[in-house]
Amino acid sequence: MSYQLLYWPGLQGRGEFVRLALEEAGVPYVDMALRKDGMPKIVASLDAGKVDHPSFAPPVLKAGDLLIGQTANILMYLGAKHKLAPRAEAGRLWANQLQLTIADIVSEAHDTHHPISTNLYYEDQKKEAKARARDFREERIPKFLNYFESVVRGGHAVGSRLSYVDLSLFQLIEGLRYAFPKTMARLEPSYPKLIALHDKVAARPNIAAYLQSKRRIPFNETGIFRRYPELDK
Numbered sequence: 001m002s003y004q005l006l007y008w009p010g011l012q013g014r015g016e017f018v019r020l021a022l023e024e025a026g027v028p029y030v031d032m033a034l035r036k037d038g039m040p041k042i043v044a045s046l047d048a049g050k051v052d053h054p055s056f057a058p059p060v061l062k063a064g065d066l067l068i069g070q071t072a073n074i075l076m077y078l079g080a081k082h083k084l085a086p087r088a089e090a091g092r093l094w095a096n097q098l099q100l101t102i103a104d105i106v107s108e109a110h111d112t113h114h115p116i117s118t119n120l121y122y123e124d125q126k127k128e129a130k131a132r133a134r135d136f137r138e139e140r141i142p143k144f145l146n147y148f149e150s151v152v153r154g155g156h157a158v159g160s161r162l163s164y165v166d167l168s169l170f171q172l173i174e175g176l177r178y179a180f181p182k183t184m185a186r187l188e189p190s191y192p193k194l195i196a197l198h199d200k201v202a203a204r205p206n207i208a209a210y211l212q213s214k215r216r217i218p219f220n221e222t223g224i225f226r227r228y229p230e231l232d233k
């Protein structure tokens, strides 16, 4: 079975957390954003008139007859299928709990450039974005990263082997570095275990190959992690 990833074209966004799991697992998948007939399928996955389990927003994964939405939910599915999560209930729940916490900080990172409304341009909420980004840099990044640092044991976030949570923590660090380079340069020395985990993930053969490939869309200012120098200090 080949998976279909249904996600917006041209940006990493939340789709990237799913791509990393698919790439690490080494399973074939079709990135529907790259196909001519992709967009109608992406839009259909959100439409109750067209599919049984419509998602509110992408990413969505089509796996055979299953249509799965919500990043953490997709990763829970892939984790079980491709040995990217523990089998036992306690481990599965722990992985999901951490992934949902990653989703929380990802939403907050998004809100630094869209603090008032997703439907307004960044340029129309710049003043508020500055205030929001300041709080994110000074309070929220340290609070979340302190937490993640505290749960990394023996080089992994969940148990003693690689899980999809490690892949997502890698992506979180990458995204924060892109969007807030000065802040991260200052903060990173406080998070040696997270940075070691990030580096270990980057060096995994499938991930390293993926990062060098054209499939890895560069960060840009349409994604979640955006580099607006005025929001970093």
Ligand SMILES: N[C@@H](CCC(=O)N[C@@H](CS)C(=O)NCC(=O)O)C(=O)O
Binding pocket: 013, 014, 015, 057, 058, 059, 069, 070, 071, 072, 103, 118
């Ligand atoms: N909680 C969802 C959030 C999904 C989400 O917000 N997707 C974005 C793209 S990254 C989107 O298309 N949002 C449209 C909207 O919220 O109206 C997840 O983690 O998958």
